[in-house]
Every structure is written in structure tokens, then in C-alpha cells.
Amino acid sequence: MTRWNAMEYGEKLARFRQAHLNPFNKQSGPSQHEQRPGEEAPDATPEEALPELPPAEPEFRCTERVMDLGLSEDHFSRPVGLFLASDVQQLRQAIEACKQLILELPEQSEKQKDAVVRLIHLRLKLQELKDPNEDEPNIRVLLEHRFYKEKSKSVKQTCDKCNTIIWGLIQTWYTCTGCYYRCHSKCLNLISKPCVSSKVSHQAEYELNICPETGLDSQDYRCAECRVPISLRGVPSEARQCDYTGQYYCSHCHWNDLAVIPARVVHNWDFEPRKVSRCSMRYLALMVSRPVLRLREINPLLFNYVEELVEIRKLRQDILLMKPYFLTCREAMEARLLLQLQDRQHFVENDEMYSVQDLLDVHAGRLGCSLTEVHTLFAKHIKLDCERCQAKGFVCELCREGDVLFPFDSHTSVCTDCSAVFHRWVWLGPCTWGWGSARPPGATPGLRYGGCHGRWRWCPREREMDLC
Helix, strand or coil: CCCCCHHHHHHHHHHHHHHHCCHHHCCCCCCCCCCCCCCCCCCCCCCCCCCCCCCCCCCCCCCHHHHHHCCCCCCCCCCCCCCHHHHHHHHHHHHHHHHHHHHHCCCCCHHHHHHHHHHHHHHHHHHHHHCCCCCCCCEEEECCEEEEECCCCCCCEECCCCCCEECCCCCCEEEECCCCCEEEHHHHHHCCCCCHHHHHHHCCCCCCCCCCCCCHHHHCCECCCCCCECECCCCCCECEECCCCCCEECCCCCCCEEECCHHHHHHHCCCCCEEECHHHHHHHHHHCCCCCEEHHHHCCCHHHHCHHHHHHHHHHHHHHHHHHHHHCCHHHHHHCHHHHHHHHHHHHCCCCEECHHHHHHHHHCHHHHHHHHHHHHHHHHHHHHCHHHHCCCECCCCCCCCCCECCCCCCEEECCCCCCEEECCCCCCCECCCCCCCCCCCCCCCEEEECCCCEEEECHHHHHHHHC
């Protein structure tokens, strides 16, 4: 036996396997080892024969079935001589043969595990050929949805249209940047529901009636979204109620997603998640941070029931009183102190509007802590760090004590007419007569009569008007 070195033996063994074990290299014509007419037979040398295996290595033998499946070679590389039209058919035949082989092989054997891995690869290749992702546009606009083609291949998502898994490794899928609607590229043209972000932009308001059900007869026993026939008996499709809209949907439009219902929060202070449709869930997700709830008008008694809301309202009122100091302070503008509330911009605009996220944070106890920290930071700048802001303080004009007062202090009161600041223990409330009213007989200019105790007090604005 001729002895070869390791490199020569590896080359000849690879050449032998490529010629005999890869089913895609099989030719319908004469074999590559047969002599063709008009050609001279090559000289057979011992080196061109089948290389012998070393004695220590067992002889490799492969059955015809295994050779047909190509289990020993990577068939994903496209061999020369094949045409694309037969790829799908050949892969289907290989898949069926591989499935039969898996059933015949011993359980938990290495050969069966290798066959299962090959079956997975064959199916992935077949899916790739059936759903090509080339030449797909990056942006698609449909029914006010703005879809962008996703680049991620490892994240497994669910198509909102067909309710099946999106295999990002082999399938093309899109996501709407407005409502985060996800679907296959093949499902884009089947979408019938407009983007809910347009409703949020044009009509940002909640349904504040708790589960306003009208019955299946008002929907003609059809899904409120896709209009397929539904019934409570589940024939032909199960009817599922959305706790937000009160309407009924089919199983493709209602996946039993859970969400907090705004109407139950503002009326019952109930934060238990309930089942909603897919459309309602996306709408509630987009609206969760929008300040559209005016609690004083919707349910004013809620402040008597929830003590945390009273504390939040007082902190918001103090922040609104601090805002003029920051707008006229150069150091505060450079430090961008108001950006501490950039996630809740409505807190520096009014003290009446709330979002569902605000109420969720109040219920969890997060909002009170974070807002107290911001309030402390703002007060520290005005009363301790900035001399300009300190110079804008007030002195109580009733008791004439020397400490500097600020309208957001807890022990002060502010006149609603002249915005003067007084100690709370000497403040009796606003005056009982307005600027256009006649002064009571004997009233001294610059003094005003007010409060439930009937005491005279000094009002700077009254004196300025009298001097004019």
C-alpha cells in the first residue's frame, strides 16, 4: 500500500465524497468514471483509486437513501448544472424522504439527531425560496400606516394580520412607526384597518363610559373590525368583548390582551387590567402619556378619596409658582432646570390635566417621590443658591416680620387680587368687595376690609390705585 501524507489523503477523500455523496452532482448522462466515445481512457493509477482508510478509522459506508438526501454534504451551495425551477420540488422530495428516515432510525441515536438537523435546514431553505426578500421596498404607506422594513433577523414576532409567527431569519416583515402594527410583507395588501395614530392626532380623547356594551345585534353579529360573522357560541367564530369599547371582535382581532381601562380608573380608581382588542390596545398604548383627563370636571370627588392626588396637586401648584422665577433667572435657564419635567411637560403648564401614566404612577407611589425631589431641587435654587431669585421674595405686610416669604412656602398664603404673600396665620382670606365697589364709610385709602373676622388690612395694589 502506497503511503500518502495527511494533506494528500484529505484532498482525495474530499474529492471522492464530492463526486459520490452529493446528490446535486449526479448527472443524468454517463457517469464521470465511464469512458465517453472518442476519448481515451485515462491511465488508472493507484493514486486515482478510492483512497484506503487507515486501519484505526472505521470504513465509511452510506446507503442510497442517505446519498439521495445529501445528509453528508452541504447542499445549500448551488451546484453547476441545476436549474432554479426544480429547487422547490427537489427540496420537498428531500424533506419527505428525510422525515421517513427519521422514523426508521433508532430513537435518540446520533444518526437520527443529524437527520433532524438536516430536516430543519431543508425546511428553512424551502421557506426562503417560497418567500424571497429581495427587491422589497424599505418604506410602504398604506391606510395612513407608515411601514418600515425590519432589519432584525433574530427577534420572533407575531403578525397582527394573520396571527402567525414571523420568522425574521427567512421572512420579510414590516412595522408601522405610528402604531407599531407588525405584519408579513405578503399581508400588507390585506390590511383593512387605518393606523390608530391618526385618530390620536386628530381626536385624542378617551371613552369614559365603563364598558359601553350595545349588544351583538347592533353589530349585525359581525366583528367590529374585520366584519366576519361571530357569535357567543363560537360558531362560526368566537365573539370576544373588548372592555374598553364594549364591542365584540373575532379571535383574529381580539387576542385577549390586557390593558388598564381609563374609565374605570377615573370613576372607580380601579387599575386591574382587562381584556381588550388589538386595536384598542394600540390606541391605549399611544394615549397613555397624553394629558387629556381633567379630573376636577370628570370626578371631583376623587380628590376626597385619594389622598395622594391632593399632595400631587399641591406640588404641581407650587411648581407653577416657581416657574416665573426660572423664566427670569439666567442661571436657571443655563442649568435648564425646567427640563427636569420634560417627560411631563403639562406639569409646568397647568395643574388640572392628567394622563393615564400619571395616575398609574400615583397609584404605584412613584410620582409623589419623583415630584417631591423636583420640588426640593427647585426650592433650593430659589431660596439658597440664587441671589437674584432670593431678591424676588416677599415680606409679610401684615405682621412686618423680617423673614423672606415665597408664594410656594407651606406657611404662606397668596392674595388672589394683588398676588401679595402673607403668613398664613395672619391671612384672613381675600377681600369681600372688588375694585369697582364703593369703599365702606370711613375706610382709609390703602386699607381693605375682608375676611370672615372683619379686620382691616393693607393692600399695596389698592394704595397704588388710590395714588393714581
